[in-house]
Amino acid sequence: MIALKHTGIRIVVLLVLQTLWLETSHSQLPGSPTFGEEVSKQEAIYQSQGEKVPEGYVLDRSLLAYASILSSEFDRSLASLGPADRWLDIGAGEGRAVLDYYTPRYDSMHPEGRERRGQKARAVAMSIEDRRTPRWHKTAANLEANKIQYLSGRRLREYSLEELGQFRLITDVVGGFSYSRYLSIFMEKVLGFLEVNGRFYTLLLDVLPDNGTSRAAYPDTLFLTEIANADGSEVRVCPWLKSITCVEVTCESRTEANRPIEIVRIHKVCDSVTVPALELLHYGAGTPPQRRFQLRDPSPASPASPASPASPPSPASPGQTSTTR
Numbered sequence: 001m002i003a004l005k006h007t008g009i010r011i012v013v014l015l016v017l018q019t020l021w022l023e024t025s026h027s028q029l030p031g032s033p034t035f036g037e038e039v040s041k042q043e044a045i046y047q048s049q050g051e052k053v054p055e056g057y058v059l060d061r062s063l064l065a066y067a068s069i070l071s072s073e074f075d076r077s078l079a080s081l082g083p084a085d086r087w088l089d090i091g092a093g094e095g096r097a098v099l100d101y102y103t104p105r106y107d108s109m110h111p112e113g114r115e116r117r118g119q120k121a122r123a124v125a126m127s128i129e130d131r132r133t134p135r136w137h138k139t140a141a142n143l144e145a146n147k148i149q150y151l152s153g154r155r156l157r158e159y160s161l162e163e164l165g166q167f168r169l170i171t172d173v174v175g176g177f178s179y180s181r182y183l184s185i186f187m188e189k190v191l192g193f194l195e196v197n198g199r200f201y202t203l204l205l206d207v208l209p210d211n212g213t214s215r216a217a218y219p220d221t222l223f224l225t226e227i228a229n230a231d232g233s234e235v236r237v238c239p240w241l242k243s244i245t246c247v248e249v250t251c252e253s254r255t256e257a258n259r260p261i262e263i264v265r266i267h268k269v270c271d272s273v274t275v276p277a278l279e280l281l282h283y284g285a286g287t288p289p290q291r292r293f294q295l296r297d298p299s300p301a302s303p304a305s306p307a308s309p310a311s312p313p314s315p316a317s318p319g320q321t322s323t324t325r
């Protein structure tokens with residue numbers, strides 16, 4: 001157990017020490033030519049292969065890494081899922097965390113939930129680009145039909161509730177929550193796909209924490225996700241999440257190598273979710289990208305509706321959808 005803990009700490013350190021591929025210092029406003037360039041650069045990161053994959057674009061985190069990075073509650077939540085439950089991993093990369101869940105090793109490390117789990121939950125791994133490995137195909141072929149699915153070719157916001165259904169558990173480890181240009185629409189979608197009483201576990205790197213620490217405490221940090229009020233004053237990400245209705249939000253701030261990380265746990269408690277709308281002010285491609293948003297004023301709360309986002313996003317990258325196992 002101690003060895004596992006040490007592995008976990010190393011993973012967190014590796015996570016925050018990874019080289020960020022950021023190339024922006026001036027403003028890239030939506031609609032401007034430089035904004036278009038940043039979007040193209042980001043698309044190139046998603047589609048990168050072999051040696052062209054940027055060092056900071058990590059696609060193969062294990063389930064153990066997820067358990068170390070996310071809220072400590074995540075491990076218990078996953079272990080207590082039964083065969084009728086579903087888990088969605090948004091921004092799954094190679095889907096390694098999902099594959100690790102179906103191994104005998106997982107069961108030997110989680111004996112407590114084994115009886116309740118029976119045959120385990122079904123899981124959906126989602127990624128913009130198809131990063132499936134031979135291990136994915138082999139595992140899928142050995143499991144019962146539709147036990148695991150890999151969805152690619154679209155962003156989360158482009159799926160409807162009719163297509164995906166709902167999930168008991170949703171995770172996002174440096175996936176869409178860190179990469180999306182449409183953060184409030186992204187959250188509407190996540191919460192629409194989450195069952196009442198379900199949990200969403202995620203995190204943000206290089207973000208001002210919700211623990212009273214001032215910006216001056218991080219002189220060397222390039223903040224990756226920032227929100228401003230309509231009057232330009234600062235709104236931290238966690239209080240914005242807490243202003244969403246029908247959810248209980250817990251944020252845990254950590255600092256690794258002087259870099260602030262916010263670990264987020266969201267419990268959906270009722271169906272009438274409204275997410276205060278955000279507009280994108282600035283975007284710089286990276287791993288993850290740099291994003292600055294502004295709250296709309298007066299912030300019109302928009303109902304969570306996976307089938308119809310509050311305002312239609314600009315066209316996403318073309319590509320086919322894969323729902324193959």
Ligand SMILES: C[S@@+](CC[C@H](N)C(=O)[O-])C[C@H]1O[C@@H](n2cnc3c(N)ncnc32)[C@H](O)[C@@H]1O
Nearest residue numbers: 059060061091092093127128155156175176179
């Ligand atoms: C850095 S990788 C993380 C992979 C995996 N979670 C891991 O830790 O190994 C980012 C992943 O997020 C996906 N992604 C980014 N934005 C997304 C969005 N809006 N919807 C779905 N997937 C998204 C990318 O396609 C990619 O699979």
